[in-house]
Amino acid sequence: MSNSKLAFVFPGQGSQKVGMLGDLAESYTVVKDTFAQASEALGYDLWKLVQEGPQEELNMTEVTQPALLTASVATWRVWQEKGGAKPEMMAGHSLGEWSALVCAGIVDFTDAVKLVRMRGQFMQEAVPAGIGAMAAIIGLDDSLVEEACTAAMAAEASNAQDIVSPVNYNSPGQLVIAGHAAAVERAMALCKDAGAKRALLLPVSAPFHTALMKPAADRLAEHIQSTAFESPSIPVVHNVTAQTLTDAEEIKAIMVAQIYSAVRWVACVNALTSAGIGTTVECGPGKVLSGLNKRIDRALNTLSTDSEDALSATLLALPEAGE
Structure with missing residues (x-):
């Protein structure tokens, strides 16, 4: 099987840092526009917090989750604006799976921002600090x-x-x-x-992806159910099963289960390579997934987008890319 296919992967919590996407924002207005859209949904200036900190506040899970989602979606929008190659598959690590859902056309960005803030809040509240x-x-x-x-x-x-x-x-x-x-x-x-x-x-601050998160999942379920989901325009490999889904209602259910289920990242990457993926582009801040993916499969070509230089190099490295 050809391994020339492209997948985009989206980072989860731990990849956030104060100042992320600062250089991209200087070159592409769509970055600040995307953060403005998120800020309106959240009711506070997300871009200011991401650029100025403090890091302690950015690390609060109910802030981290919408911040990383927005950073990844903004990077994806820059990629599209530059005429970058369309990936054949997507996957995201934990919170990053929500970024994949947005970029695959499954859920509206504004809806996702609101959902992941609640996801972070409910996950934090499910288990008291120190337990x-x-x-x-x-x-x-x-x-x-x-x-x-x-x-x-x-x-x-x-x-x-x-x-x-x-x-x-x-x-x-x-x-x-x-x-x-x-x-x-x-x-x-x-x-x-x-x-x-x-x-x-x-x-x-909390034991994520364990049975202790079931109360958080139950609380988020009603909000997910009342949110419009569509069939994906690009297949997304899901954390829980390492498989793709096409039915919107099934995707809703798996995103509820994801909160208290293990993130099977090794299986997700193996599913990508089994489908002929030879290159993964980490869409968003950091290079955590690029490092993991290389350890999972040394043959994978791993590229990143976490700076303007990295994005430009990745655009040049992919033959179908634009400028």
Whole structure:
């Protein structure tokens, strides 16, 4: 099968930084126009916050989510304005899946901005601060991490209600776990005992993509149901199943499930390459996904758009691109 096809991938939380897209905005008015559209939906000046900070406020999940969505959509609009090649598929990591939905024509941008702000707010409110935790496990087979999580939940009968589970299958040898803080700590120790190179607590405020997020999903479900979704103009590989969907109602359901389900990024990238994708363009700030994708499949050509120079180089690198 030819591997010359192009996919766009969209980053999730962790890729935000104060000043992102500043240089693109100097050259392309569509960047500030996109942020103005988001600011109107949110009721505050998102561009000012993204450019001036403080970083602590930008890192609040109910701010981070609309900020990254807007940054990715603005970058996509620049790409279109420049006559860039149309990707044959899309995927996004966690929050980034919402960026993919907008750029694939599934959901209106303004609607998505409102939904992801609520998504962030509901996810934060689902578990009180200090109760949950997330940790990155480096250098251990997925199956051994999964076993450690199961063992950690069984370790102390007095904490039988504690949960910990794999939540981000990011790349071979990099798996994020999450759940109740005590259970995460036990799983980290078991992973180290099993030979993990590192087990690192992550500076996040809630155990995302675990069963503890079910209340957030239930709250967001009614808002998603009342929002218009369309069939995709470009197929999107979904985090939960690593498959594409065409039915708008099924996409609504999977975006609710995504909140409390693991992000199967390795499987998503493998689904792209199995469909003949040979190049991924990371659409938005940072190069996190480019790094992960290269570790998942060394044969992948990974390009980024996180600066004007990077965007120009990516446009030049793709033969169907415009100027």
